[in-house]
Amino acid sequence: MRAVKLRKQDLPAFLKCVQSFGELWGPVREKDRQVLKKTDDVNQIDLTTIRTSLPFKKLLFPPRFSMFHFSGNKYTTSLEHLPNRIIFGLHPCDIHALLIMDDFFTRSFDDPYYTERRKKTAIIGFSCIPDEKCFCHATKTDTVEEGFDLFLTDLDDFFLIWVGSSLGDDMTRECPKIIDEGILPEDLKKYVEWRKYRNSQFKMDIDLTSMPEIFDLSYDSVIWEEEGEKCLSCGACTIVCPTCPCYHVYDKIEMGKIEGERMRQWDSCLFKEYSMVAEGHNFRESRAERLKLRFTHKLQAFVGEYGKPACVGCGRCIETCPVDIDIATIVRRLRGEEVKV
Numbered sequence: 575m576r577a578v579k580l581r582k583q584d585l586p587a588f589l590k591c592v593q594s595f596g597e598l599w600g601p602v603r604e605k606d607r608q609v610l611k612k613t614d615d616v617n618q619i620d621l622t623t624i625r626t627s628l629p630f631k632k633l634l635f636p637p638r639f640s641m642f643h644f645s646g647n648k649y650t651t652s653l654e655h656l657p658n659r660i661i662f663g664l665h666p667c668d669i670h671a672l673l674i675m676d677d678f679f680t681r682s683f684d685d686p687y688y689t690e691r692r693k694k695t696a697i698i699g700f701s702c703i704p705d706e707k708c709f710c711h712a713t714k715t716d717t718v719e720e721g722f723d724l725f726l727t728d729l730d731d732f733f734l735i736w737v738g739s740s741l742g743d744d745m746t747r748e749c750p751k752i753i754d755e756g757i758l759p760e761d762l763k764k765y766v767e768w769r770k771y772r773n774s775q776f777k778m779d780i781d782l783t784s785m786p787e788i789f790d791l792s793y794d795s796v797i798w799e800e801e802g803e804k805c806l807s808c809g810a811c812t813i814v815c816p817t818c819p820c821y822h823v824y825d826k827i828e829m830g831k832i833e834g835e836r837m838r839q840w841d842s843c844l845f846k847e848y849s850m851v852a853e854g855h856n857f858r859e860s861r862a863e864r865l866k867l868r869f870t871h872k873l874q875a876f877v878g879e880y881g882k883p884a885c886v887g888c889g890r891c892i893e894t895c896p897v898d899i900d901i902a903t904i905v906r907r908l909r910g911e912e913v914k915v
């Protein structure tokens with residue numbers, strides 16, 4: 575993989591330069607949180623961001639959007655005029671989540687509402703130092719080798735940039751005056767030292783080995799009732815999760831008219847209506863059953879289908895849950911470890 579360098583003070587000029595490839599989106603501080611936002615002012619981008627409150631999925635798979643407008647037996651889709659975008663600042667965990675989403679929306683058939691947006695989206699990843707809610711080393715998503723066009727590692731006085739695609743290559747060649755092609759042995763040494771330092775900074779440790787078997791053995795565990803008792807069914811954990819893709823589809827149509835919009839909207843397996851079928855029967859009536867579904871899907875079912883968990887250890891659900899339901903605590907409890915509940 576080609577690597578180049580960029581001086582620290584040249585980052586704003588570089589981001590301005592790559593704006594010729596599309597709208598620039600990046601983490602911007604708003605009061606006490608960081609949000610992924612379109613910005614023309616590159617100085618607004620907050621490089622200290624660990625996690626944005628909503629992840630990249632809001633751009634590739636918007637919370638609510640019109641799939642097509644229909645009138646009689648004709649329809650027009652909403653896929654024309656999608657903008658080219660650059661998402662700056664995705665950390666390795668989010669890039670792994672992006673790869674999971676890519677797989678999910680293309681494996682059985684191409685979902686054009688996702689893939690058309692994805693084709694027009696460039697990814698510039700950015701290195702991070704984990705905080706107390708990060709556990710991407712446990713999910714093995716703490717480093718990335720694919721899924722980005724460029725990836726910047728902050729090595730104090732300069733950024734080491736990995737070039738991950740031909741589009742990324744074009745971006746670096748667009749800004750020749752500030753991109754330095756000369757990687758020196760001491761630069762690589764600095765990179766290796768930085769990797770060691772970052773590895774030493776993980777504060778949370780969770781053992782995710784044998785989770786499929788542990789879930790099998792814990793199907794009737796009292797833990798689900800106890801944790802479900804606390805859950806508010808607010809769905810916030812699924813809304814913020816970069817690997818939760820569930821949605822529902824409905825028609826927006828006025829009474830007496832034969833035209834309208836087919837809408838797609840994020841859904842959550844924690845909502846009571848999610849598992850409700852005709853005549854009002856609900857397969858997961860209780861909050862405990864719905865909570866169990868979420869964790870079983872993430873750490874057992876997805877492993878069977880896709881060969882890896884559908885959790886990338888980003889810590890968003892831990893940060894967001896209003897009643898402190900914590901994936902790490904649940905895993906530890908299921909493993910029989912002593913935890914303070």
Ligand code: SF4
Binds near residue numbers: 811815817872888
């Ligand atoms: S389950 Fe929680 S920690 Fe895992 S990817 Fe989703 S939001 Fe992040």
Ligand code: SF4
Binds near residue numbers: 809812
């Ligand atoms: S955020 Fe917490 S309370 Fe809300 S649905 Fe998720 S687990 Fe339940």
